[in-house]
Amino acid sequence: MNALVDLLSDMATLDGGAVESCLKGVRFFKDSKPVRRRPMLYNPGICIVASGYKIGHLGGRSFRYDADNYLVTSVAMPFESETHPGEDEPLLGMFIDIDMTQLVDLISQMELQTEVAKVTANDFPLGVGPSVMNADMKDAAVKLLKALRSEREAKILAPGFVREIYYRALCGGQAQVLYSLVKGSGSFAQVARVINMMEGEYSKKLDVEQLAEAANMSVSAFHKAFKEVTADSPLQYLKKIRLARAKDLMVQQNMKAYLAADQVGYESPSQFSREFKRYFGRSPAEIMRETRSA
Template identity: 60%
Template sequence: MSSNSILLQHFPALETGVMESPLQGVRFFKSTQPIPRRPLVYDPGICVVVQGHKTGYLGGEAFRYDADNYLVTSVTMPFECETFGSPETPLLGLYIDIDLGQLNALISGMGLQAEIGKAAERGLPRGIGPAALDAEMADAIARLIKALGSETEARLLGPGLVREVLFRALGGTQAPVLHALAMYSGTFSKVAQVLRIMQSHYAEKLDVEQLAERVHMSPSAFHRAFKEITSDTPIQYLKKVRLTKARELMLHERIKAYMAADRVGYESPSQFSREFKRYFGQSPAEMTREARAA
C-alpha cells in the first residue's frame, strides 16, 4: 500500500474549509474546488497534503507540495498559493504547528548541535520549502491522523506523535531550515526574532533601523538577511502582514474597511484601499460583497 493510501485510509470526513482537530496545534483542511493563486500567510509549521496538491509562489520561484512532498515553514511567511482540488478528488491535508521549545529539545536529544553550528556556515536558508515525504514520515503522519479520530487517543498519544513528526522532519531535506531556526544567536534567529515583533506589533510605527539595532545588526546586513529568508524587504513584509490582518478583521469581525485600516496601522484609508486591491486582486468592498454572497 502506498504512503498516500495509508494516509487516506485514516483521513476523517470533513466539511470544506479548515477544521481544528482534537489536539491543539493540529488542523485539518479540505477544498473541493480549485482555488486561484492568492496571497496567504503560514505560521511556523509542517503542512502535509494527503490528496490533491498546492503550488506556492515566493520571490519569483514556485514550489509544489502534495502527497509526496510536505512543506516546512520555519518563520511566519506571506506568500502566494494556488490550490488544486475537485469534488471528485478534494484537496485533503493537515497543518501541524512547530513548537520552538520542542524543536530545541529534540535537537539537543538527537545530538545535532554540530549541525546547528554548520548551519551558519552554509548561509541563510529560505524560510519555507518542500521536503520529500519518505516512508517513516508517512507512517508517523498516518498514525497521528488515526489517533486524532479519538478524543482519548488524541489526548494521550497525539503529543508524542506530533513530536515524532518533528523528529522525522529533522531528518528530512528541510532540516537545515529547522536547524537555523534553533540557533539562539545566528543571523536566521535574529531575523526570526524581528519577524515575531512585526507579527505582534504590526499596527505600530516600526522603524526598520531600530529593529536592526535591536538584534545587533547593521541596517544593510539586516536588510540583506531579511530578504534572503523571506524574499521581501522589511517594509514589504510589514505591508503584507498589515493587509492580511485587515482582511481577517473585515471577514471575521465584519468591520468596515476604514476601521480595519486604522487598526492595522494605516493612516490613509485611500492608500489602504489601493494597496489592498493591488495585493488581493479586489477592493475591500468587492471582497466584502463576495463574502456576504457566499
C-alpha cells in the same frame, strides 16, 4: 483510497477553509475547486497534503507540495499559492504549528548540536520549502490523524505523534532551516526573532532602523539577510502581514474594512483600500460581499 485521504475526508469538513482539530496547533483543510494564485500567510509549521497539490510562489521561485512532498515553514511567511484538487477527489491536508520548545528539546535529544553549530552566520536558507514525504513521515501523520478522532487519544497520544512529525522533519530535506531557526545566533536566527516581533507588533509604527537595531545588525546587513530569508524587504513583508491580518479580521470577525485597517496600523483607509486591492486583486468591499454570500 490511502489512509491519509480516508482519515482527512472525515475531518476536513469545511470546503474552501480550515477546521481546528481537538488538539491546539493542528488544522485540517479542504478545497474541492481549484483556487487561482493568491496571497497566503503561513505560520511556522509543517503542511501535509494528502490529495491534490499546491504550488507556492515566492521571490521568483516556485515549489510544489503534494502527497509526495510536505512543506516546512520556519518563520511566518507571506507567499502566493495556487490550489489544484485531484481529478476525482478534493485537495485535503493538515497544517501543524511548530512549537519551538519542543523543537529545541528534540535537537538536544537527537544530539544534533554539532549540525546546528555548522550553520554559519552567513547561511540564509529561504524560510519555506518542500521536503520528501517518506514512509516514516506518512506513518507519523496517519497515527496523528487516528489519535485525533478521539478526544481522549487527542489529549494523551496526539502530542507524542506531533513530536514524531517534528522528528521526521529534522531528518528531512528542510532540516537546515530548522537548525538555523533554533541556533539562537547568526543572521537567520536574528531575522527570525525580528519576524516574531513584527508578528506581535505589526500594528505599531516600525521602520527599518528600529528593526535592524532589534536584530543587532546594521541596516544594510539586516536588509540583505531579511530578503534572503523571506524574499521580501522588511517593509514589504510588514505590509503583507498587516494586509493578511486585516483580511482575517474582516472574514473571520465580520469587521468593517476601516476598523480592520485601523487595527493593523493603517492611518489612511483609502491607502489601505488601494494596497489591499493591489495585493489581493479584490477590494475590501468585494471580499466582504463574497464572505456574506458564502
